Amino acid sequence: MDNTQPTIPKIDIKENTNEGSILAPEAMQNEPPRPDTSVKSKFNYKILWGVLGAFLIILIYFAVSGFVVYQKGVRLSNSVKKLQEEAATQDLKIIATGIDRVKDDVVALKSTYNLISWAGIVPYFGGYINDGRHAINAADSSLEVAKIVVGAVEPFSDLLGLKSGAVGDTPGSGEKTAQERIDFLVSAIPSLIPQVDKISGGVAKIQEEVALISSDRYPEKYKGQEVRTKIRKAQNLVDEVATVVINGKPMLERVPYLLGMDAPRNYLVLFQNDKELRPTGGFMTGYSIMKVDKAKFSPTTSDDIYNIDAKYKPSTPAPDPIIKYIKGPYVISKNLRYRDMNWSPDFAVSMADVYKAGQEVGIGGIDGIIAVDTQLLVNLLEVIGPIGVPGYGNFSNNIEPKCDCPGVIYELESYADVEGPIIWDPLTGKIILKPKNADNRKKIIGPLMNSVLANAMGQPKEKLAPLFEAGFTSLMEKHVLFYLMDEKVQSAVSDFGIGGTIKDYEGDFLHINDANLGGRKSNLYVTQEVTQDIVVKKDGSIEKTVTIVYKNPQKYDGWLNSVLPNWVRVYVPKGSEPLGAEGLEAKEDAYTDLDKTVFAGYFQLRPEGVAKVTFKYKLPMKMTKEYKLLIQKQPGTDGPLYTINLGRHEEEFLLKTDKEVKIGI
Numbered sequence: 001m002d003n004t005q006p007t008i009p010k011i012d013i014k015e016n017t018n019e020g021s022i023l024a025p026e027a028m029q030n031e032p033p034r035p036d037t038s039v040k041s042k043f044n045y046k047i048l049w050g051v052l053g054a055f056l057i058i059l060i061y062f063a064v065s066g067f068v069v070y071q072k073g074v075r076l077s078n079s080v081k082k083l084q085e086e087a088a089t090q091d092l093k094i095i096a097t098g099i100d101r102v103k104d105d106v107v108a109l110k111s112t113y114n115l116i117s118w119a120g121i122v123p124y125f126g127g128y129i130n131d132g133r134h135a136i137n138a139a140d141s142s143l144e145v146a147k148i149v150v151g152a153v154e155p156f157s158d159l160l161g162l163k164s165g166a167v168g169d170t171p172g173s174g175e176k177t178a179q180e181r182i183d184f185l186v187s188a189i190p191s192l193i194p195q196v197d198k199i200s201g202g203v204a205k206i207q208e209e210v211a212l213i214s215s216d217r218y219p220e221k222y223k224g225q226e227v228r229t230k231i232r233k234a235q236n237l238v239d240e241v242a243t244v245v246i247n248g249k250p251m252l253e254r255v256p257y258l259l260g261m262d263a264p265r266n267y268l269v270l271f272q273n274d275k276e277l278r279p280t281g282g283f284m285t286g287y288s289i290m291k292v293d294k295a296k297f298s299p300t301t302s303d304d305i306y307n308i309d310a311k312y313k314p315s316t317p318a319p320d321p322i323i324k325y326i327k328g329p330y331v332i333s334k335n336l337r338y339r340d341m342n343w344s345p346d347f348a349v350s351m352a353d354v355y356k357a358g359q360e361v362g363i364g365g366i367d368g369i370i371a372v373d374t375q376l377l378v379n380l381l382e383v384i385g386p387i388g389v390p391g392y393g394n395f396s397n398n399i400e401p402k403c404d405c406p407g408v409i410y411e412l413e414s415y416a417d418v419e420g421p422i423i424w425d426p427l428t429g430k431i432i433l434k435p436k437n438a439d440n441r442k443k444i445i446g447p448l449m450n451s452v453l454a455n456a457m458g459q460p461k462e463k464l465a466p467l468f469e470a471g472f473t474s475l476m477e478k479h480v481l482f483y484l485m486d487e488k489v490q491s492a493v494s495d496f497g498i499g500g501t502i503k504d505y506e507g508d509f510l511h512i513n514d515a516n517l518g519g520r521k522s523n524l525y526v527t528q529e530v531t532q533d534i535v536v537k538k539d540g541s542i543e544k545t546v547t548i549v550y551k552n553p554q555k556y557d558g559w560l561n562s563v564l565p566n567w568v569r570v571y572v573p574k575g576s577e578p579l580g581a582e583g584l585e586a587k588e589d590a591y592t593d594l595d596k597t598v599f600a601g602y603f604q605l606r607p608e609g610v611a612k613v614t615f616k617y618k619l620p621m622k623m624t625k626e627y628k629l630l631i632q633k634q635p636g637t638d639g640p641l642y643t644i645n646l647g648r649h650e651e652e653f654l655l656k657t658d659k660e661v662k663i664g665i
Helices: 025-029 037-088 092-121 125-160 178-187 189-211 228-246 248-258 305-311 320-326 347-360 374-384 407-416 445-457 461-476 487-495
Strands: 265-273 283-293 296-304 368-373 387-389 393-395 431-433 480-484 508-516 527-536 541-552 564-573 577-582 586-593 596-605 609-622 626-631 641-646 649-654 659-664
Touching: 037 092, 092 125, 125 189, 178 189, 189 228, 189 248, 228 248, 228 649, 228 659, 248 487, 265 347, 265 445, 283 305, 283 445, 296 305, 296 445, 320 564, 320 596, 347 368, 347 480, 368 374, 374 407, 374 445, 374 461, 387 445, 393 407, 480 487, 508 527, 508 541, 541 564, 564 609, 577 596, 596 609, 626 641, 641 659, 649 659
Parallel strands: 265 368, 508 626, 527 641
Antiparallel strands: 265 283, 283 296, 368 480, 387 393, 508 564, 527 541, 541 609, 564 596, 577 609, 586 596, 626 659, 641 649
C-alpha cells in the first residue's frame, strides 16, 4: 500500500494582490490593475476642501460687503430723516441743500450695492437683491425729480407760503393779497410747462423701478412693523403721483382758460348734497351762476333747484327706479324732473342733459358746469376757520351734537329742510303750494360760496399752502367736478381725473354707484365696505364675488336719518356673465351702459341696521401673467373700505380716489 500523499500546488500569497482570491497566478496576471483608493480619497478631500474654502470666501465676501452696504444704508436713512426735518422748515434753500446731501448718500449706496448686485441671479435670494437695486434706482430718480420741483416752485415760494432767497420772497411780499399771488402764478404758467415734462420723465422712471418690486415675497410684519402693506402703499402712491403729473400738463395749459384770462367765463355751479347721495355725488339742491374774469370770482345769482323745476317742462321719460321709488311728482307725470337729471354715473353724460334743460329755462351763456359737495366746504373751513355769512350767521367745522357732524353740515341741512313739499302744476309750471320759508331755504348757496372765496383770498401767507392742499384734495377725491363746453378743455379735465367720467380700461373694472331715492339725509351716517374675492380657474377663467356691506349705526330721527331706499348699480367689464346676486329686494336683469355690463337692484337700509349685497359673476377675459383692475370711486363718497383677495394676495385700502391695482401671478 502506497502511503505517499498527493502533492498540493504551492501558492505564493504574498504575490497575490487580490486578497482572498483563489485564482491561479496565470489567471491573476490577466486581471486589470485596481485603482489606488487612497489616492482617490485624497483627491475627493481636496475637492471638498476647495468647495468649502470657496464657500467660506464667498460667505466672508458677502458678510463684509453686506456690512458695508448696511453702513451706507444707515447713513442714508439718517440723512433722509434729517431731510424730513429740513422740509418742515419750508425753506427751499435748506431743502435743496438737504436733497443734494441725500443724493450723494444714495450714489454712495448705489456704488457699494454693486458689490452684491451680481447675486441677483441666485435663486430665491436673488429676488431680494434685485428688489433692493430697484429701490435704490427709484430713490435716485426721486431725488432728481425733487431737485427739479424745488427749482420750479422757487419763483412761486411766496404764493405757496414757502421761504426762499428768490425774488418772490422779497421784503413785504407776505403782505401781498391772495389775488396778486394768483395773478403772478397764472402769468408764470408758460414757464412751468417745460418743467412738467422733465418731472413727468423722472416720475415715469420711478414708477417703472417701483413696479418691479414684488411685495408678495415679503412678510406681512417683521418685528411688529408692517412690511408688505408699506411696500404696496408706496407703490400705490407712486402710481397716483405719476397719473397726476403725466396728465397734469394738458390741465396746466388750460388753467388760463378756466380762470378767464383771455375772456370772462360764466359757470353754472351746482351744489350736490352728498348726504342725500345720487349718482354724480349728491342730490342737486341749489345752484349759483358764477363769473370768473382774470381769476376774479364773483357769484351773480343763487337759487333753489326747485325754482328751475317749476319752470322746466319735463319731456324725457324718467328711469324706472326713479318712478317706482321716489314717486311724488312721478305719480302725476313719468317724465324726468330737472333736479333728478344727474342719473348717469358719468358726470359728463348727466351734465349734458342738465345743460340742455337749463337752456330751456333761461340758463344760457355758460361756459361750463362745476359741481361741489359739502366735503369741499368742510375741507376749506378746516384751514380757514369759522366764517360769517351776512344774513345767515356763522359757519364752522366744530362738531354739532344735534347731528354729530360738522356745524356747517348741520346749518346747510337746516336751511335746506322745509316743513312740507313744494307742489306745482305740471302743465303751467306754476307753484301751487309751498312752505312759507321755501323761497329763502337754499339761496344761502351763493352767499356762502362768496364768503368762503372772500375768506380764502384773504388768508395770510402761512395758510396758503394748506389751503391749496385742501382744494387739491377736494379735486382729487371728486368733491369738485367739471364739465366744459370747450372740447379741448373738457378732454384735459377728464384726463386729469376731475371730469367724473367712466373710463375705458383694458382689464378688470369696478364702479359701485348708489342712489338715495327718498331716504332723507341718511348718507350722512351710512358707511360702506366692499370685498372682492377673485378665483382663477384651471383654464384661466376668472370668477368674482363682490360683497358690499352697508351700515347705519345711528338712530332714526325723522329729520336727517331715516330708512334708506337705495338703488345700487355695479359696473363691470362689458361681457361679464352674471352668476348670482343676494341681498336685494328687487333685482334688474344685467344690461349694458357706458360700454360696461351693469348689475343693479334695490334694497333698504334701516337706522341702526346692516345690509349685505352680493354680486357673483364671470369676467369676459382670462388670466395672464398679471391681474389688472381699475376701481372708480363714486363722487360724493368719503373713502369706503375695499378689500381684494386673490389667492394668497390680500390687499386693503380706503378708496379716496380712482385706483388701479396690479397683481403679479
